[in-house]
Amino acid sequence: MTSIALSAYRAPELRLPRLLAGVSYYHPAGLAEHEELYGPLPLPAETPAQDRAWRQRQRLIEIVERSGLTGRGGAGFPTGRKMRSVAALAGDARKGRAVVVANGAEGEPASCKDRLLLTRVPHLVLDGITLAAGAVGADEAHLVVHGQETDLMAGLEDAIADREALGVDPVPIQVTGIPARYVSSEQSSIVHYLGGGPAKPTFSPPRPHERGVKGRPTLVNNVETLAHLALIARYGDSWFRGIGPPSEPGSALVTVGGAVARPGVYEVEMGTTLGEVVMTAGGPSERPQALLAGGYFGAWLPADLAWQVPMTHADLRAVGGAMGAGMVIALPITACALAETARVVSYLAEETAAQCGPCMFGLPALADAVIDLAYEGGWGRAIKAIATLVPLIEKRGACRHPDGATQLVRSALTAFAADARWHDRHGPCYGVSRAPLLPVPGDEEREWSWT
Amino acid sequence: MELDVSYRLRVNPIACTGHGMCAELLPEVIELDPWGYPILLSPAVPASVLDHAKRAVDACPTLALMIEEVTGPPLLR
C-alpha cells in the first residue's frame, strides 16, 4: 500500500481506510513515515501553569466525549466517559496519579486486529497512549501484550526507542508481557498483574478506573481504541463522526474468518451490515449457514438473520448477539455448529482462573454436556442437562469468563434449535467430522472423533 | 422525611470456597448449587430474617458473604 499524502487523507470523500491507511504488507511504519502519513502528534505544549494544563487535558477529554468513541476491546464503553472518571479521581491527591494501560494482549484466538495494529502501525497506538496519559494526568504508561510474543515485544521496544530518541513521549511507555492464558487479557487481570499479583481477575468493585494498578485510578483501553484516539486528537470529533451511525460512530477493525474467500482484518464503518462485512472479505467460500459475531464470548446468528444486522453493539444485542472485539466468522453448511461450540467451550473450561466455584466446576460440566450433544448424541437428555447448567453458571463468577461461555452455548441452542434436537435424538451429524473451523489453541492434542 | 433502609447481600465468588455455612444459617435466601457454592435467591434481604443474615455474614469463614445497606426504596425482586 502506498502512503497517502496528508492533504488527500484529510479529504472528506476519503472515508476509509483510517487506521489502516499506513499499513504496509512488508514492514511496520516507522516514526518518520507515520508522521508524514498522519501528521505530527498533537500533544499540548508542556506548561507549568496548573490551570492551563488542566484545561488542555479537559479539552482533549471533551473532544473524545463529543466524538462518541466507544471501546473497541469488546465492552463498547464510551471512552470519553471513562477518561473523564479516571481524570476526576486522579485529581484527588490521596488516590495518586493515574496510570494508563493499553491492552494489546489479544486473548481471543480468532482475533488478529490488535496484532495488526501493533506490528504495522505501532506509532498510532503509542500516540494514543501518550495522548491518553496527558489527558488523565498519568505518570505511568504500560503497553501489555502476551509474554511469549518476543518478536512483537521487540518490535514495540524499537518503536518506543525511536520515539525516546526524539523525546516524543513525556511519559515513558513500558512494554509488559503477561501470561498467555485466556483470562489474563481481561482488564482486572492485567491490572492485578501490573500491581505485582497473578494475572487473574479480581473481584470488583472497585473497578480499575477507581482503584487499579497499585491502588491508583487506572485507564485501561484496547489498543484499537487508543489508535482511534490518536486520529481524533488530530482531526477532531466531527471528522470521526463523519462515518458510521450517530449512536456508534467511526470505523472499526474486524477480523473476518471461517468460510470466506479472503479471511483477514478489515476496517469497516460501524453499522456496516454483517453481510457486507463478509462480502468485504471476498464473500463466503461455501454457502454459509450461520455467522459467529463477537468471538468466543459472542453469539451464533443464523445467516439469513445475521446478513442484514448492522454491526453495532446495540443492533447485535437486540438480536441476541454481541459485537465483542469485532470478529465475524462464517460457518458453512457442511460444518456442525454444535461441534464447533463444543470445542470452544472445552477450551474455555480449561482456561478458567480456578478462582470461583461455579465457573471452575460448571464450565467443565457444561463442556461435557455440549460434547455429549454434538459428538455422542444426548439420548434425549443433553439439551435438558445444558439448560439446567447454564443458569447455574452465568453471572456467578467474578469476571465475564463464565458468562461468555454460557452466552455462546445459549446462542447455539437458539440458532440451531432444530439441529440440537436432531443431535439429541440421533447422535452426531456428518458435520462433526469436517475439519475444525474455529481456531482453538492446543487442538492438535485433543481427540475429536465421531464416536 | 424518613428514608427506607434495606439490606442487600453479595457474594465474593473469589473468596468463597464453598463451606456452605451461609446456606445453613439463611436457607430462606441462600441455596447451594451442585458444587456447594451459594446461590442468592434474591439479593434483597427480607426484614424478617435480617438478624439471621447478619449471623450468616459473621459465620462465613472466608468473609465472602457481604451485607450492604441500601438507602432508598427497597429492591423489588
Next chain:
Amino acid sequence: MSSLSHGPALWYATRATGLVTLLLLTASVLLGLLTTGRFAMASWPRFLTVGLHRNLSLLILVFLALHVGTTVADTFVSIPLTAAFIPFTSSYKAFWLGLGAVALDLLIALVATSLIRNRLGLRAWRWVHWAAYVCWPVALAHGLGTGTDRNTIWVFALTIACGALVTGAVTWRFVSTARAGAR
C-alpha cells in the same frame, strides 16, 4: 476472710480453673480444625462447629480471668497481676508461669482480631490466627510445668488425652490437605 486467702481454697480454684481452661482451649482448637476441615454430618451442621468454636473461645476468657484472679489473690505465693501479662516477670517459677503469660497474650490477640474480623480483613486475621497453633502447646506446657498436680494420675492423664486429641486432629487436617492437593 483471711483464711480464704491463706487456705487451700484459692489454690484449688486456681488449679481447677486452669484445668478447665486447658480443656476448653483443646476443644476450641479441635473445633477450629473441624471448621477448616469442613466437617459436617446430618446431625451436626457446619454452623454448629463454627458457633461452638466462637462461644467456647469466649468462655475460655471467663475461666482464664478466674484462673489469673485466684492466682493473684492467693497470698501463699506472691504473684503480681502484671506477671500474668508480661511473660517471665514473676519470681515464682519464672519460666513456667511466663509460658502462661505468653499463652494469655496470644489468646487475647486471637480473640480481639476475631471480634473485629470484618473490619480487619481476612489476610490480617488469618495471619494472627495461626498463633493458635502456638498458644495451645504453650498453655499445655505451662500447665505441666507450673501445675502442682503433675503427680495426680487423672490430671496427668487428662492432659495427655488433650495432647493426643489435638495431635491426632492436626495430623488428620495435614493428611487430608496433602491428599486434596495431590488430587
